[in-house]
Amino acid sequence: MEGEGEATLMGAGKLQESESGKGAASGLNRASRNRLNDRMLAHFSGSTLFDAIARAVCKAGCLPRKELYEAWEVARRVHRRFRGGRVVDLACGHGLVGQILLLMDPSLSEVLAVDRRIPPSAQRLAFEMQTAWPGLKDRLIMREGDVEQVTLRESDLVVSVHACGGLTDLVLERAIEARARVAVLPCCHDLARCASGGLRGWLDGALAIDVQRAVRLEAAGYTVVTQTIPSDITPKNRLLIGVPSD
Numbered sequence: 001m002e003g004e005g006e007a008t009l010m011g012a013g014k015l016q017e018s019e020s021g022k023g024a025a026s027g028l029n030r031a032s033r034n035r036l037n038d039r040m041l042a043h044f045s046g047s048t049l050f051d052a053i054a055r056a057v058c059k060a061g062c063l064p065r066k067e068l069y070e071a072w073e074v075a076r077r078v079h080r081r082f083r084g085g086r087v088v089d090l091a092c093g094h095g096l097v098g099q100i101l102l103l104m105d106p107s108l109s110e111v112l113a114v115d116r117r118i119p120p121s122a123q124r125l126a127f128e129m130q131t132a133w134p135g136l137k138d139r140l141i142m143r144e145g146d147v148e149q150v151t152l153r154e155s156d157l158v159v160s161v162h163a164c165g166g167l168t169d170l171v172l173e174r175a176i177e178a179r180a181r182v183a184v185l186p187c188c189h190d191l192a193r194c195a196s197g198g199l200r201g202w203l204d205g206a207l208a209i210d211v212q213r214a215v216r217l218e219a220a221g222y223t224v225v226t227q228t229i230p231s232d233i234t235p236k237n238r239l240l241i242g243v244p245s246d
């Protein structure tokens with residue numbers, strides 16, 4: 001397993017450190033669940049890709065601030081590691097992470113964003129993103145459905161941000177079945193149901209569950225990469241990446 005600390009943007013193509021979405025400079029609390037809206041536009045007046053995305057999110061007026069930062073931080077780490085293919089964003093909610101990946105990687109064929117219940121406001125977000133970047137229109141498919149029902153391909157890149165409890169395990173299972181690349185940011189660890197491999201005497205329960213997930217991926221023939229996104233955005237910040245070994 002390969003562990004990586006906080007992001008340096010090595011090999012990130014065109015991304016610059018100034019695009020890291022840092023909130024400290026603007027004094028914003030990045031963990032806030034308040035919805036971003038027009039009144040917040042002035043906080044994102046810069047010329048970076050992050051600022052432009054944040055402005056589209058503000059105009060849509062539907063996304064909690066922390067979700068913007070979570071999606072950005074996950075997308076930039078995933079982009080550093082993977083290029084091309086189709087992104088399948090499972091339990092996608094508003095589907096922002098996939099849309100950011102489309103902006104970062106022109107070689108992606110498309111994003112399929114799937115959720116059991118797509119929030120009606122996801123359309124507003126997609127509209128604002130497509131107004132800013134018309135090229136996104138033909139490359140984003142949002143579909144209501146269950147993670148169980150999605151047909152995955154080996155060439156896919158499966159991403160899932162905060163799929164609650166055992167849903168993260170299902171996402172990993174589905175990716176492993178297809179031998180697809182995968183990146184998950186787990187949340188709501190279910191200590192009663194999710195496997196922790198007897199490690200809870202040594203490790204915090206949620207950590208034990210995520211360690212087991214990493215072990216499972218490696219046993220399935222994946223190279224595992226463990227990272228974190230900044231903890232001031234969310235304490236559920238462990239990013240687990242799996243790259244199928246040849």
Ligand SMILES: C[S@@+](CC[C@H](N)C(=O)[O-])C[C@H]1O[C@@H](n2cnc3c(N)ncnc32)[C@H](O)[C@@H]1O
Nearest residue numbers: 091092093115116117145146147161162163164
């Ligand atoms: C905590 S939200 C995360 C949403 C989004 N990924 C984000 O980061 O904001 C979990 C999402 O999982 C979806 N969900 C729950 N069970 C599901 C299932 N079996 N198949 C598809 N989506 C599911 C819910 O509808 C919800 O939108």
